[in-house]
Amino acid sequence: MTKNEMGLEEALDSLEQIVEVLEEGKMTLEESLDQYEKGMKLVKLCNARLEGAQRRIECLTGELPPDLA
Amino acid sequence: MTQIFTVTDLNLRIADRLENDPRLHDLWARGEVSNYLHHRSGHRYFTLKDQGSQISCVLFKNNGQSLGFEMKDGKNVLVFGDVSVYRPQGRVQLVARAVKPDEGLGFRHLELEALKKKLEGEGLFALERKRALPLYPERIGIVTSPQGAALRDVLRTIGSYPARIILSPAQVQGDGAEESIAAALCALRSKADVIIVCRGGGSTEDLWCFNSEVVARAIFSCDVPVISAVGHETDVTIADYVADSRAATPTAAAKMAVPDVEEIKERMRITRVRMMRALWTGLERKEERLEYLKHTFSAKRMHSLARDLRQRLDYLCEGLNFAQANKLQILKSRLELAEGRLAAVGPQATLQRGYAIARSRQGLILRARDARPGEEIELILGQGKLLCRVLECRDEREALL
Numbered sequence: 001m002t003k004n005e006m007g008l009e010e011a012l013d014s015l016e017q018i019v020e021v022l023e024e025g026k027m028t029l030e031e032s033l034d035q036y037e038k039g040m041k042l043v044k045l046c047n048a049r050l051e052g053a054q055r056r057i058e059c060l061t062g063e064l065p066p067d068l069a
Numbered sequence: 070m071t072q073i074f075t076v077t078d079l080n081l082r083i084a085d086r087l088e089n090d091p092r093l094h095d096l097w098a099r100g101e102v103s104n105y106l107h108h109r110s111g112h113r114y115f116t117l118k119d120q121g122s123q124i125s126c127v128l129f130k131n132n133g134q135s136l137g138f139e140m141k142d143g144k145n146v147l148v149f150g151d152v153s154v155y156r157p158q159g160r161v162q163l164v165a166r167a168v169k170p171d172e173g174l175g176f177r178h179l180e181l182e183a184l185k186k187k188l189e190g191e192g193l194f195a196l197e198r199k200r201a202l203p204l205y206p207e208r209i210g211i212v213t214s215p216q217g218a219a220l221r222d223v224l225r226t227i228g229s230y231p232a233r234i235i236l237s238p239a240q241v242q243g244d245g246a247e248e249s250i251a252a253a254l255c256a257l258r259s260k261a262d263v264i265i266v267c268r269g270g271g272s273t274e275d276l277w278c279f280n281s282e283v284v285a286r287a288i289f290s291c292d293v294p295v296i297s298a299v300g301h302e303t304d305v306t307i308a309d310y311v312a313d314s315r316a317a318t319p320t321a322a323a324k325m326a327v328p329d330v331e332e333i334k335e336r337m338r339i340t341r342v343r344m345m346r347a348l349w350t351g352l353e354r355k356e357e358r359l360e361y362l363k364h365t366f367s368a369k370r371m372h373s374l375a376r377d378l379r380q381r382l383d384y385l386c387e388g389l390n391f392a393q394a395n396k397l398q399i400l401k402s403r404l405e406l407a408e409g410r411l412a413a414v415g416p417q418a419t420l421q422r423g424y425a426i427a428r429s430r431q432g433l434i435l436r437a438r439d440a441r442p443g444e445e446i447e448l449i450l451g452q453g454k455l456l457c458r459v460l461e462c463r464d465e466r467e468a469l470l
Contacts, residue, residue, distance in 0.1 A: 008231065009205035012333070015340055022347035025354065032351045039344045046337055049231050050330055057224070057234045060256050064236065065215050068224065 008049050015042040076159070084154035087161065093152035098124070098163060099171055102144045113140065117148060117163065120180075125155075125162040138170045143274050145171040145178060181280055185307060188282070193289050194310045200294040202314060202325060203262050208233045209326055210261030210293075212253040214241045219269040219298070219319035226323030230330050235260055241268040246278035251287035258292055263326050266308065267298040267319040279306035288312055298322035420451040437462045 006014075018039040022032055057068055074082065087093055100117035107113050111130030116123050126148060140146070150165040188194060209227065213220050215238045227234065239253035240246045250266065257264055266288065268276070278284065279299045288295050288311045297312035298319045309315040316322035364370070416426060426449040427434035434440050440459045448455040 007205065007207055008333075009203070012205070012336070015337075019340055019343045019347065022344055022351070025347065025351050027351070029351065029355060032348055036344055036348045040341070043337055043341055046333070050229070050333060057236060059215070060235060060237045060253075060260075062215070062238055068215075068220075068236075 080159045128165040199313045206262035208261045210257035210264040212266040219267045222319045223323040230327040242275045247281040251283045254287040264295045270301040279308040285311045296322045
């Protein structure tokens with residue numbers, strides 16, 4: 001799975017981890033900036049998923065009723 | 070002798086026999102209502118049946134006025150009354166004096182209880198096998214009627230949550246509904262992360278397909294967690310027992326299936342704040358350290374450090390001076406002591422007693438021949454000295470008078 005295909009759950013999990021590591025405060029400044037940047041990217045990714053997502057409805061058999069298609 | 074009855078007499082005799090049997094009076098009978106007819110006369114006619122048999126019933130107007138529930142086909146009831154024979158038709162019937170709804174204890178319900186017991190025994194309802202719902206499903210399978218309001222309720226509730234929705238259409242009531250639901254569940258195998266099987270409210274009859282064994286087994290063998298939502302809050306079907314989660318309504322099922330988008334957004338906002346704060350805290354901590362170090366090495370501090378050192382030096386000096394002075398004092402005392410001792414062994418005391426030391430330029434004059442006539446010599450006395458000129462040098466013998 002590439003970064004762009006990362007699922008919402010995975011992204012949120014990674015984000016939580018980054019926050020925890022950051023809050024521990026044991027990293028060098030460079031490292032923590034690095035993690036922060038990574039975290040913000042994940043935030044963006046999650047937001048994009050939530051905002052831009054088009055709901056896709058499929059039907060396994062037959063046609064979708066016109067009001068749902 | 071063989072007696073020959075008229076039909077009327079025969080039925081009369083049967084009636085006599087039955088209606089006079091105390092065991093057929095004031096009795097309760099349990100069964101399901103069918104062929105229900107509320108006649109314009111106000112009397113109610115119906116058939117009470119169970120799996121194996123049936124009996125005609127009548128509830129006369131005066132007895133049916135305070136019924137307290139709606140009689141209809143399929144309703145399970147308890148009937149109180151007396152057996153009688155309707156003579157014109159030779160029909161044995163139950164004349165009801167009271168009818169009460171029989172909640173869940175009709176023959177179909179007995180069947181249902183038996184099925185429940187069987188499935189429970191097989192472990193289909195076991196709590197240990199209930200799977201947790203995924204927090205963030207990416208594919209949501211829905212088994213329901215494409216035309217139903219339940220589907221629309223579910224879709225509306227899922228709202229903007231980003232997931233693929235896979236509808237697996239099923240017939241949710243009537244003949245063949247059970248097989249249709251089971252097939253629709255099977256069709257979602259490996260296509261969804263969570264499955265909602267639902268239908269809107271309806272009569273017990275309408276929902277009955279969700280009490281079937283085939284649906285129960287289909288739910289049980291789904292490869293992902295299943296949420297069931299059949300009818301309203303009060304309707305609990307076997308499907309609900311087997312499902313991993315039971316929702317009271319389709320809307321509630323959808324709420325269970327997906328997280329609240331607003332909640333996630335809030336969580337993201339909090340996460341962002343936490344990250345910022347952690348970063349700032351980290352920075353602040355480093356800044357503080359820098360500040361501390363800066364302070365440690367400040368000119369002022371250096372100055373004060375130098376002052377301290379100078380003070381220490383002064384102090385040391387003072388100590389040193391004191392030690393030095395002390396040492397001088399000791400030396401002085403030692404000198405005085407030595408002087409005293411020297412005086413004791415020196416000539417001074419002797420000179421005080423009247424002796425004198427004679428000294429020429431060559432040194433002490435111990436013998437007469439150490440000096441020559443006319444030479445200037447020195448006589449050191451107890452106090453002061455005399456400069457003298459030698460008149461004559463006499464040797465030892467002459468000197469001794």
